[in-house]
Amino acid sequence: MIPLPIHYMEIEDVYARTLGTGIFSLAISGINDGEGVSTLAYALARYAAAMGRKTLLVDFNRRNPSVGQRLGIPSTHWFPGDESAHDNIVALSQTGLSILPAPTVESDWLRVRGTHELRDCFNNWQNNFDCIVADTSPLTVCNQENIPPENVCAACDGAVVVVQTGQTSETSVMEACGKLNKTNAHLLGTVLNDRHAPGLADELIRETKRFDGVAPKFMKKVRNMIQNSTFLNQAI
Numbered sequence: 001m002i003p004l005p006i007h008y009m010e011i012e013d014v015y016a017r018t019l020g021t022g023i024f025s026l027a028i029s030g031i032n033d034g035e036g037v038s039t040l041a042y043a044l045a046r047y048a049a050a051m052g053r054k055t056l057l058v059d060f061n062r063r064n065p066s067v068g069q070r071l072g073i074p075s076t077h078w079f080p081g082d083e084s085a086h087d088n089i090v091a092l093s094q095t096g097l098s099i100l101p102a103p104t105v106e107s108d109w110l111r112v113r114g115t116h117e118l119r120d121c122f123n124n125w126q127n128n129f130d131c132i133v134a135d136t137s138p139l140t141v142c143n144q145e146n147i148p149p150e151n152v153c154a155a156c157d158g159a160v161v162v163v164q165t166g167q168t169s170e171t172s173v174m175e176a177c178g179k180l181n182k183t184n185a186h187l188l189g190t191v192l193n194d195r196h197a198p199g200l201a202d203e204l205i206r207e208t209k210r211f212d213g214v215a216p217k218f219m220k221k222v223r224n225m226i227q228n229s230t231f232l233n234q235a236i
Helices: 009-017 037-050 067-071 115-125 149-155 170-182 200-211 216-227
Strands: 025-030 055-059 090-092 097-100 131-135 158-164 187-193
Touching (some): 009 037, 009 187, 025 037, 025 149, 037 055, 037 097, 055 067, 067 097
Parallel strands (some): 055 097
Antiparallel strands (some): 090 097
């Protein structure tokens, strides 16, 4: 997980459209692995804490936990509605942010993975926190170790789904939306992660190759100009 600076306008905008509207709990989910869910969840939680809200970030991704690993907080045994769900919370000093790392794979969550039990857990946390950000596993990845992400999303006041530009298929997006609809999750919107999308310079270079058969030498010069252009290669 690569931490994002919380002063990015994109983080401020996502916060304003979600937790900034006054909701208490927000789930961040994705379609597939590696789409930046944990990165966004951590950034939003830090932003909420910086806004003066006592914030809890909960990692529900038992399959691939990253928040606790990033901060050096090991996974522990905890269950919704149990005292362990409070006892294992780690407060980050002088930040207003607390972390509940992912429960261990060995923990028997089969009896407490439903929306009702998870919602009760969020209600209990509401006594001690101003808002909660839930980091979930991908919506299209199913295995027995998962805490169903669609149930976590449904237990929260709202959910945001991260989609990787140029990588995530339309079929996968439809599958994920179907799961959220079945659980009556409140989908607030999607966040497009264009980290691996080709930049403007890459697209222009690709287009020049169409004319190599007509003017190969000239197109080579054009490509060199594009590659050396500071304006066309700047990060957006």
